[in-house]
Amino acid sequence: MKKSKFITLEGGEGAGKSTIIKKIKKYLDSQHIPCIITREPGGTKTSEDIRNILKSRSVNPYTEIFLFEAARAELVSSLILPALKENIWVICDRFYDSTIAYQSAGRKIEEDLVSSLNDIARQGLKPDITFLLDVDPTVGLSRITKRDQDPNDPLEQENIDFYLKVQKKYLEIAKNEPNRIKIIDSNQKPLLVWNNIKEILKNEIN
Helix, strand or coil, X not given: CCCCCEEEEEECCCCCHHHHHHHHHHHHHHCCCCEEEEECCCXXXXXXXXXXXXXHCCCCHHHHHHHHHHHHHHHHHHHHHHHHHCCCEEEEECCHHHHHHHHHHHCCCCHHHHHHHHHHHHCCCCXXXXXXXXXXXXXXXXXXXXXXXXXXXXXXXXXXXXXXXXXXXXXXXXXXXXXXEEEEECCCCHHHHHHHXXXXXHHHXX
């Protein structure tokens, strides 16, 4: 059996990560590869409790990042690392790249601090492959408007400049790590997005 892999999905609001992550799970299942899906923040009871706080109220940017990192530390130690040790593939909706994009570029927290906190929370774990679903922020925002924005979620209520900064930082991260991060044009129709990802997955499996 091939060694398990840790796959993450990144992207701005309305990029389509939730849809794609289910398709990845279904595809790996069809290939008889044991896998689980999870999300950030969340994935464990404690991390989901933290998610509920982050999704329901605005907090100080430093409070926000500490909560994200706490949720990540719990998820990594309680779910992701044990699963990988059992040779189970893990597919995660967001990981530390999100924190760099949203909290550093978006919230303007010092990137060195963000990176240091990420290093503590991830406990040496790094994704084998990251799919960056790159979507024009205006397109992404129109999608979440159609599905009903959560008026209590602070990260769904920012202005367009915030999301443009997030997108720019994501692309900068991807440029610096081309072997790990695969940029997928998520402005396309969902089937085209999935076909691009499936081709990359085939290579990962084979």
